[in-house]
Amino acid sequence: xxxxxxxxxxxxxxxxxxxxxxxxxxxxxxxxxxxxxxxxxxxxxxxxxxxxxxxxxxxxxxxxxxxxxxxxxxxxxxxxxxxxxxxxxxxxxxxxxxxxxxxxxxxxxxxxxxxxxxxxxxxxxxxxxxxxxxxxxxxxxxxxxxxxxxxxxxxxxxxxxxxxxxxxxxxxxxxxxxxxxxxxxxxxxxxxxxxxxxxxxxxxxxxxxxxxxxxxxxxxxxxxxxxxxxxxxxxxxxxxxxxxxxxxxxxxxxxxxxxxxxxxxxxxxxxxxxxxxxxxxxxxxxxxxxxxxxxxxxxxxxxxxxxxxxxxxxxxxxxxxxxxxxxxxxxxxxxxxxxxxxxxxxxxxxxxxxxxxxxxxxxxxxxxxxxxxxxxxxxxxxxxxxxxxxxxxxxxxxxxxxxxxxxxxxxxxxxxxxxxxxxxxxxxxxxxxxxxxxxxxxxxxxxxxxxxxxxxxxxxx
Amino acid sequence: xxxxxxxxxxxxxxxxxxxxxxxxxxxxxxxxxxxxxxxxxxxxxxxxxxxxxxxxxxxxxxxxxxxxxxxxxxxxxxxxxxxxxxxxxxxxxxxxxxxxxxxxxxxxxxxxxxxxxxxxxxxxxxxxxxxxxxxxxxxxxxxxxxxxxxxxxxxxxxxxxxxxxxxxxxxxxxxxxxxxxxxxxxxxxxxxxxxxxxxxxxxxxxxxxxxxxxxxxxxxxxxxxxxxxxxxxxxxxxxxxxxxxxxxxxxxxxxxxxxxxxxxxxxxxxxxxxxxxxxxxxxxxxxxxxxxxxxxxxxxxxxxxxxxxxxxxxxxxxxxxxxxxxxxxxxxxxxxxxxxxxxxxxxxxxxxxxxxxxxxxxxxxxxxxxxxxxxxxxxxxxxxxxxxxxxxxxxxxxxxxxxxxxxxxxxxxxxxxxxxxxxxxxxxxxxxxxxxxx
Numbered sequence: 048x049x050x051x052x053x054x055x056x057x058x059x060x061x062x063x064x065x066x067x068x069x070x071x072x073x074x075x076x077x078x079x080x081x082x083x084x085x086x087x088x089x090x091x092x093x094x095x096x097x098x099x100x101x102x103x104x105x106x107x108x109x110x111x112x113x114x115x116x117x118x119x120x121x122x123x124x125x126x127x128x129x130x131x132x133x134x135x136x137x138x139x140x141x142x143x144x145x146x147x148x149x150x151x152x153x154x155x156x157x158x159x160x161x162x163x164x165x166x167x168x169x170x171x172x173x174x175x176x177x178x179x180x181x182x183x184x185x186x187x188x189x190x191x192x193x194x195x196x197x198x199x200x201x202x203x204x205x206x207x208x209x210x211x212x213x214x215x216x217x218x219x220x221x222x223x224x225x226x227x228x229x230x231x232x233x234x235x236x237x238x239x240x241x242x243x244x245x246x247x248x249x250x251x252x253x254x255x256x257x258x259x260x261x262x263x264x265x266x267x268x269x270x271x272x273x274x275x276x277x278x279x280x281x282x283x284x285x286x287x288x289x290x291x292x293x294x295x296x297x298x299x300x301x302x303x304x305x306x307x308x309x310x311x312x313x314x315x316x317x318x319x320x321x322x323x324x325x326x327x328x329x330x331x332x333x334x335x336x337x338x339x340x341x342x343x344x345x346x347x348x349x350x351x352x353x354x355x356x357x358x359x360x361x362x363x364x365x366x367x368x369x370x371x372x373x374x375x376x377x378x379x380x381x382x383x384x385x386x387x388x389x390x391x392x393x394x395x396x397x398x399x400x401x402x403x404x405x406x407x408x409x410x411x412x413x414x415x416x417x418x419x420x421x422x423x424x425x426x427x428x429x430x431x432x433x434x435x436x437x438x439x440x441x442x443x444x445x446x447x448x449x450x451x452x453x454x455x456x457x458x459x460x461x462x463x464x465x466x467x468x469x470x471x472x473x474x475x476x477x478x479x480x481x482x483x484x485x486x487x488x489x490x491x492x493x494x495x496x497x498x499x500x501x502x503x504x505x506x507x508x
Numbered sequence: 509x510x511x512x513x514x515x516x517x518x519x520x521x522x523x524x525x526x527x528x529x530x531x532x533x534x535x536x537x538x539x540x541x542x543x544x545x546x547x548x549x550x551x552x553x554x555x556x557x558x559x560x561x562x563x564x565x566x567x568x569x570x571x572x573x574x575x576x577x578x579x580x581x582x583x584x585x586x587x588x589x590x591x592x593x594x595x596x597x598x599x600x601x602x603x604x605x606x607x608x609x610x611x612x613x614x615x616x617x618x619x620x621x622x623x624x625x626x627x628x629x630x631x632x633x634x635x636x637x638x639x640x641x642x643x644x645x646x647x648x649x650x651x652x653x654x655x656x657x658x659x660x661x662x663x664x665x666x667x668x669x670x671x672x673x674x675x676x677x678x679x680x681x682x683x684x685x686x687x688x689x690x691x692x693x694x695x696x697x698x699x700x701x702x703x704x705x706x707x708x709x710x711x712x713x714x715x716x717x718x719x720x721x722x723x724x725x726x727x728x729x730x731x732x733x734x735x736x737x738x739x740x741x742x743x744x745x746x747x748x749x750x751x752x753x754x755x756x757x758x759x760x761x762x763x764x765x766x767x768x769x770x771x772x773x774x775x776x777x778x779x780x781x782x783x784x785x786x787x788x789x790x791x792x793x794x795x796x797x798x799x800x801x802x803x804x805x806x807x808x809x810x811x812x813x814x815x816x817x818x819x820x821x822x823x824x825x826x827x828x829x830x831x832x833x834x835x836x837x838x839x840x841x842x843x844x845x846x847x848x849x850x851x852x853x854x855x856x857x858x859x860x861x862x863x864x865x866x867x868x869x870x871x872x873x874x875x876x877x878x879x880x881x882x883x884x885x886x887x888x889x890x891x892x893x894x895x896x897x898x899x900x901x902x903x904x905x906x907x908x909x910x911x912x913x914x915x916x917x918x919x920x921x922x923x924x925x926x927x928x929x930x931x932x933x934x935x936x937x938x939x940x941x942x943x944x945x946x
Binding site: 115116117123125130133135136137139234235236237238239242243269270271272273347348350351353354355356357359380383384385388392 | 553554556558559590592599651782788
């Protein structure tokens, strides 16, 4: 039977009702991945000839996992030449929890090297291509997962976001992408980028799949001291509560956008109002502050996190760092240096506190926030060379939630005039993924995302 | 040397004897293990591995802070200290920068040379992870990460030591304190306690700190610490006498040559690019927790010392009974069952190994009582024994008569042997003096 475009939940139903076997499902995706990966460069490593589990809800269902999640016995590179031959002896908590539920990892997906970027173009193994137009970038840094899911080489995947690295590729590839609250999902085994921002999260075809995968991977991890002990709610249940929300539209997030994107957001607001939700214009600190804070803190952490690659282990020395990593190390080391620390790092921490307070203030008035996920739709490959801070510019609208550590989801909503998917984000307060999923699910039921998902999976029929 | 005043501060590293390492589940007991066998992704600093702090280590550090009368910072955190060295797996050491667990403490002890009480101040106490170990052999350098991430407490004193005797005794007293707290095996041989004196000198009368500092690294004996300080004081005085300023540097100590040697010159203050460790949330210690830990503090060495002295034990014996926990406990045990004994004589008997620490408390008390009982001396037998000794040793007798009065001790020994110990030595001596003067 043709399973093209089936979600995880739909595939589970087909497997449990014996309409298809888990082995057949796995073979279907492996065949597609092998067939199309040369065009898309979504996977750096395909995990062939593995034993398919028959136990667990995820049995037979293969996932794409970003190649910065350590996988025991499976090469893990973070798309960096320096780790080209690195095979971890340990499993990340996220992939372990997926395995524990029977899932299979189809392959490890491309990203910007060390997750430094927003297009996969800094990958030491070449960029991934956007399945909607292979002359364009899929976004990043979780672009390989975005391309793989968008082209339906896997039904869903796992990405990680430091600021925008799930939402942006989800927006550019026309997918649902959820960045959970910082600490909701363990970072153990995720090759650190910005340690105080990194959040693993799902990238899926449906809101339900995102809720489902979050359910599997969320929760306290004794191996991650920053993981939250807050109880994990039933997301699939919360998703279906059909609450009527007061939704804030931060006016500062509607400036400097592509006209098409602004129009799609306004359209979405009309739909939400017609569904009985209340839209309220609110004011947040302009995104430019988040960019500064995020850039300084993230670079500082990057310069520290990459210090371990000192040439003594992993077989390759520091000359193997790409230019983006080198730039970030230098900038980070500078901001942490004696005489500069207070001017940069300390000040950035103070502004971070202001951003958190700003978010908390707004969430006293509204349940959720809505905004575009990106200022532009997918750019052509090579564009990133024109920007000194490409990632920060592309992720400008995603950085406040990243800095505050609050959750947000990208959902697609129709296309721009070039036929490229447009992404809209719903942001919530700490640990309110349930509310976000509830609104996203209602919107999905109402609009079918204006056909983005349905059209997307057919790009590679 | 009398032109200059030493300015010496101490840094002492103490490895904690927790079950597991500071940030992972590997054993903290790395001693004697096959190189790199006591490691995991966390202590090897592998990508994606995360540190989770060891509660026991944090509590032990609080305990040390409390024992040294420090202020415990109820808000504390870990920081990353960056430098590149092959034994440092992550390119940074997880340490503590501006919010150490404890600050502003002191240690008081009785100076056995000057017979006065001395107090030295503690600047800070922080918790960090130990590094790996390098072995240089045949032109290669080998790295062993077994020790990497073993919990390490750093105790920093104020730079207020002015001589090597104080340095040595402070270190001994601190070592005893750590033993009492039972938080480290404090084994100097294994390097569980390592000392680094920071030494400089200034002209007498100068109030400002000298414009340089010499750090002597990784000394693992109290005597070496004393000798290294003494060597440095002379070396630095010679340089100042020439009108030069000693280099700001790190030096090692050569035990055989008994001298320090230059290891690394610090041209500028090192920039460690400290920043808060993002992988570990800040720590908050409640009043209840601090109180709970305080309740676990044993009687501390200085408390024991003053208690012994107050009970009548001489300071010299009290110092030994305090430093030697086994003997100190023996003293307390005997007095718990036999309160009537003379404290100082009992202390003397224990210090001089006349009461075994291996026998039961009751036996020890009996032994003490027996030793302390004045001996009854049979005067008739004594006279016989004295005559016998003199007759048998005419040469010694003549020596004595010729003025070599020390030879009386030879006769005391002879007589005591003849009496088979059934005599009081002082009575014997008195009787001998009387007879020999005849």
